[in-house]
Every structure is written in structure tokens, then in C-alpha cells.
Amino acid sequence: MAYCDRCERYFPHDRALEQHEQNSGNHNICDVCDRDFETFYQLKQHWGASPRHHYCQHCDEHFDDADELVEHYEDDHYYCATCRKIFNSALGLHEHNRQSHHYCPDCRRLFQNENNLRNHLRSGAHAAANIPCPGRDCGRMFVSAAALVLHLESGTCPSRVTRDQVNRAVAQFDRENVITNPARMIAYGEGGSGRSTTTWATDLAWNGSAFECFLCHREYRSLQALNQHLASPAHEERMYRCPRGYSGCGAEFSTLSALCQHVESERCDIRRFNSQMQNYLGDLTSNMRRLAW
Structure with a gap:
């Protein structure tokens, strides 16, 4: 005899118990983790929280790996990759970015740091050329x-x-x-x-495979490119x-x-x-x- 603790029922054999667990609303089983949850909501919470699963709770859809799940988020949802959060609308994501990140609200672009954002705001995209x-x-x-x-x-x-x-x-x-x-x-x-001081190179700068700068040893495909480098402020x-x-x-x-x-x-x-x-x-x-x- 097999016994279900949750339902307090006996079954003639283990196979009957397995069929009961698969068909009963009292059992919500994760086959990957071999765990049984009392409600389907708890099972979905498990799928969303466990690193073993790549699950979109909004679409009730599983994906093969984390990259595929993130790609789905970016394509089909209002997703902040930095915070790993999904918002209900474009306005919600916009307000989140405006308050939490280095963000240009006019261009709706994110920047890695405050300096990059300042440089963008001073660029021709926003500043007047006066x-x-x-x-x-x-x-x-x-x-x-x-x-x-x-x-x-x-x-x-x-x-x-x-x-x-x-x-x-x-x-x-x-x-x-x-x-x-x-x-x-x-x-x-x-x-x-x-x-x-003006410095320039001649054909003697050829090292057998490229034209080489004798100051920093960088290599160039042509003598003209090497002389452009020497004419720059590099040295x-x-x-x-x-x-x-x-x-x-x-x-x-x-x-x-x-x-x-x-x-x-x-x-x-x-x-x-x-x-x-x-x-x-x-x-x-x-x-x-x-x-x-």
C-alpha cells in the first residue's frame, strides 16, 4: 500500500500514488527539482526564484537558458537589465531609469556613469553649436x-x-x-x-612585416600611417x-x-x-x- 500524507489517502501501489500526485490539484510537482508544492502559485514562485529554471512568470513560459530568457525580457517586456526588473509599461521603465540610473530622458538612453551622461548632454545631440x-x-x-x-x-x-x-x-x-x-x-x-620637434619615418622603419614606431613600437601597415602617428600628439x-x-x-x-x-x-x-x-x-x-x- 502507498499513502499520501497530504491527502490522507491510501493507494494500492506506488504507481497509483504517482498518478494521483500528477492529477490532483493538491500536488504541484517540479519534475526537475523533484519537489512538491501545495499550490500552483508556490510552484511558479519556485520556478521564478530557482537558478535551475529559466522561467517568465508573466508569460508562464520556460526557456532553455538564462541568455534566452533575458532576450525574451528585452524583446517582449519593459525590462531593466541592470536591476533585472520588469515594469508594466514603457512609462514605468522610463521613470525607473530617470530616478535610478545615468539616463537621458529625452533620448531614452542609459549611460555607464555620470561623466558619460554629462558629455552626451553637452554634445551636438542637445547643446546648441554657438x-x-x-x-x-x-x-x-x-x-x-x-x-x-x-x-x-x-x-x-x-x-x-x-x-x-x-x-x-x-x-x-x-x-x-x-x-x-x-x-x-x-x-x-x-x-x-x-x-x-618634427619627427618622421622613412622606409628604414620597415621591420620585415610592418612599419614600426621607434618610440612606442606600434606597427602600421603603411609608411603614411606611421608618419600620421608621428605627426600626432602621441609623443x-x-x-x-x-x-x-x-x-x-x-x-x-x-x-x-x-x-x-x-x-x-x-x-x-x-x-x-x-x-x-x-x-x-x-x-x-x-x-x-x-x-x-
Whole structure:
């Protein structure tokens, strides 16, 4: 004889007891875990909580693995992957993201950290391009001082301003060395040549399989690509610095645009004096108008 404790019934043999458990509403069995629950609700709770199951309680559907379940959530539900929560509506998910994550409510995009979100909000997607390039015959507008300076340093402005000319203009403007290291700006000071050292490679840079930079040993497929690398600021002196006098962090940069990006990102304590520093960089940028003309 076989006996069911929950139903207090006897059965002639074990097979009869198994059939009873499978058919009775008093038994809700998880075949994978070999566990019996009093109610179907408890069984569903088990499926949803156990790592052995990949179960969507909203759809009452099982999936083969965790990745397939997450893909289902993202396709068919309002799902926050970071918090692993499902919301009843797009508005519910939107409000959750707005209150709990680094989130742009206008674009409905998530960002990994606050700095990335700030940079996005300052980008052309939101900020107005209201800073004109002072270069002759240019007329381009930029959303930030960093974007303008990068444009001038790149040598693509019709005014033909170069990075060396930008550095020289900074040396003339920043006489108190607020943002520059005087020991590394010698070439741009009084009596200096006004140009940094120019380095280029020849066919001798071929190492048998690629053109190799003798400074950092990076390899390039063409001599032109190697010389573009050497002409970049990759190996230039870090002549710019985040000013400690403005509660900056003292970080050093090889280009003015990199310093501007650092200040605008508010990554260090200089953010508390950001408006003062922005005014200083704004005056510097305006001073380049004479350079570009």
C-alpha cells in the first residue's frame, strides 16, 4: 500500500500514488527539482526564484537558458537589465531609469556613469553649436571650446592654423602659467622657435612585416600611417596641466583640446570652479581670433 500524507489517502501501489500526485490539484510537482508544492502559485514562485529554471512568470513560459530568457525580457517586456526588473509599461521603465540610473530622458538612453551622461548632454545631440570658429573663411560652429580647439589643432580649418600655432598662442596668452608647464613650453616662449620637434619615418622603419614606431613600437601597415602617428600628439611633451590653483587635479596633457575636454567633463574638483576656468579658456579661445586671421 502507498499513502499520501497530504491527502490522507491510501493507494494500492506506488504507481497509483504517482498518478494521483500528477492529477490532483493538491500536488504541484517540479519534475526537475523533484519537489512538491501545495499550490500552483508556490510552484511558479519556485520556478521564478530557482537558478535551475529559466522561467517568465508573466508569460508562464520556460526557456532553455538564462541568455534566452533575458532576450525574451528585452524583446517582449519593459525590462531593466541592470536591476533585472520588469515594469508594466514603457512609462514605468522610463521613470525607473530617470530616478535610478545615468539616463537621458529625452533620448531614452542609459549611460555607464555620470561623466558619460554629462558629455552626451553637452554634445551636438542637445547643446546648441554657438561657438564660432574665428578662422578666416571657415564659419563652422561648435558646441564647446574643446571642440573648437580640436578643430584648430587638427589643421583642417580653412585658415590653415596648426597645432604648433595654437601652442604658440597659448604661450603668449598664459604668461602666468596657469595651464602650461613653462619647462615644457620653451620652444614657444621668448626666443623659441615656435615649433615643436618634427619627427618622421622613412622606409628604414620597415621591420620585415610592418612599419614600426621607434618610440612606442606600434606597427602600421603603411609608411603614411606611421608618419600620421608621428605627426600626432602621441609623443609630444605634456605641456598643459589642470591647474591646482583652481582646485584642479594637476593632470597633464599634450594638447590644449585634451585639457579643455578634461575641464568640461568636470572629472576632478575643478568642477567647483568650472565657471571661472571656463571664462579663462573662453578668453584664451577669443585670443586665437588674431591667430586664425
